[in-house]
Amino acid sequence: MNRDRKRVRHPAPQGRRSATGRRVVVAGGGIAGLAAATALAERGAAVELFEREPFLGGRVGGWTTTLPDGTSTGMSRGFHAFFRQYYNLRALLRRADPDLGVLSPVPDYPLVDAHGRTDSFEGLPRTPPWSALAFALRSPTFTARDLLRVDRGMALALLNVRVPGTYEELDHLDAQAFLDRVRFPPAARHLAFDVFSRSFFADPRQLSAAELAVMFHLYFLGSAEGLLFDVANEPFHRLWRPLEDHLTRHGGTVHTGTAVEAIEPGTRFRVHTGSHVAEADAVVLALDVRGLREVVAASPGLGNRDWRARIARLATAPPFLVRRLWLDRPVEATRPAFLATGGLPPLDNISVLNRFDHDAAGWARRSGGSVVELHAYAATGSAEETGRALLARLHELYPETRAATTVADRSEWRADCPLFPPGGFARRPGIETPVEGLVLAGDGIRVDLPVALMERAATTGLAAANRLLAGWGVTGHDLLSVPVRGRVPPLRLLAALRR
Structure with a gap:
């Protein structure tokens, strides 16, 4: 759809047109791994992708x-x-399915609570803040008295999300404590926030308030793509086949049912996959939390003590x-x-x-x-x-x-989804690592853009590929996102004055 005129393009580093002669191993065939492998193969790198499951797609596999x-x-x-604001995921799918x-x-996804009160997204305006205002005005769970009780100073944090500034401001709080401080009406909280916070597979008491605020920005107040x-x-076992074909047409090789077990850094990386050892100039680790922890633990020469400790501390959601x-x-x-x-x-x-x-x-x-x-x-x-x-x-x-x-x-x-607990953002590993030629990708990896869930996976995969391509002086792939801060200037100014 891409109807939002305020969506932001993040240009890729420019350079040569081809990475021919470079060999890359991608560990993990979920969205992040497929994005990284595709982006690298399209620039001429020889890519081998290893996925431990017999299918591609990761948590969206079948x-x-x-x-x-x-x-x-x-x-x-x-x-x-x-x-519709999953711009980078959609760009990935369009490689093999342009339309x-x-x-x-x-057409709609109603939200219903224990008392039978139902909210709907059908027919709402697409552009914030009118979309959120119309949602609140017609919701049976909001009243004028409730809105008057809201702490407007705290609520402004939702109206002026900044990445990464919002993490610095709110990451120490859990989502429930933040909503308590906002004095958000309990009934409306169930529908407007709990539904979305639980999409991170976590209880609001275990979820960072900053993650909730960024999610609210991504879905409600940061995008004019609409709320649907x-x-x-197609069932997921067929969803990724066209992209796999696209990858192989660009010279990529896909190994399913084969897990990367350990990595030896050196002049070239030696990537162990059980009975096979692959050599590569670069490695993308696009693994889930457990897989990433296991590979790093089994690779004692990989990274420094601080980085390895941050990987070991990564947690999974319930x-x-x-x-x-x-x-x-x-x-x-x-x-x-x-x-x-x-x-x-x-x-x-x-x-x-x-x-x-x-x-x-x-x-x-x-x-x-x-x-x-x-x-x-x-x-x-x-x-x-x-x-x-x-x-x-x-x-x-x-x-x-x-x-x-x-x-x-x-x-x-x-029980394999990443957990985003209060206070976790500062120690969350990012795409770059202390090892030259080794990058991370996945929906649990830090990227300073307003993305979440599948879109975070696709974005980190493309960004990981861009990091390697930039190191070789090769042009990467542009990224798109919703605005990286609140899109209504008067509200941004008011929020800045209240901080």
Whole structure:
């Protein structure tokens, strides 16, 4: 879409046109690794990508599962929202799909709380601050009295986000403490903040207030792309194949089911992958938290003591559960494709997959049923307890499912997302490392731009490639972002006066 005239282009360093003759190993085939590998291969570097899973895409990857009726269908770690301000992720996908035909718009994603109060994003203005103001004015969870009670001085921090300044100002607070200081109405907090903070797979008490503020800027007050998003209409096991083909056409080599285990620095890097050793001029570590910690721990010559300690201290968020149900009857036609919830633990959202996923839609047509996915982020109980509670919430919110027979049931219980705790930003490792030719990428890696989740992964992957290309005197790839500070000048001035 790219309709925001205030989006910011971050020009890449300029230089020669080709990195021919350079060999690079990319460890990790998630979004960050694919972005780095693609950006390097497009500039002529010989790239080898290693991914420990048998599929690409990382946390947005997928595989197939066979249902009791013999159907082979896609399965994944859950629904993902492709917001229109995910500029760098979309640019990556466009390499192989210029029209982004793999994405379909969601007309709305209602937010409902325990009292049945529902907020909607449909029909709102696209441009801040009018988008957020219209959302608040029509929300059943805001009242004039609530708005008068808000601490306007603290609230201005949300209206004048600066990167990295907001981290310096708010990172010592947790998200819940910050919202307490703002005196944000509790009911509105469930819908306007908890839903988004939990998308980081963390309880608001474990999440940095700065991360919450930057996220609010990215989705609400920093972008004029609107508050709606797109979803993948292909199952994730097919989503990344065109990009893999694009990478291989540019000379890249992809090894799935093969993990990088250790790295020896030297005149050239020696990258150990079990029975194989690859030599390279540079290495991109685009791994999840556990994988990064393990590779660094197994590579004693890599980096200095301080850097290694920062890697070792990286933490993962609490576990989450995705439960996907193939039901023998449809849910009501009025149900949205995606429903977010607040104050209804452990449920965070419900997706009716057959409304947008081609595999799920085909199964629903043939069977007369439906495919429903339930998410629980930052789960506090066991997988079994959480799964039972999710089903009870589904029956509560969509009562027609009580009488449905479950044809198939698949669950994914994971605990591998990065945690962004209070006070963690200053020690978060960045893209550059103490080792020349070694760079990091991933959604847990620091980059001083207003990005999050999948967009942070894509951005750090491209930025990591740019860092290597700049070192070789080769032109990199421009990056895009929402504005790096609040977009309304009078509010920026007022916030500066209140600091």
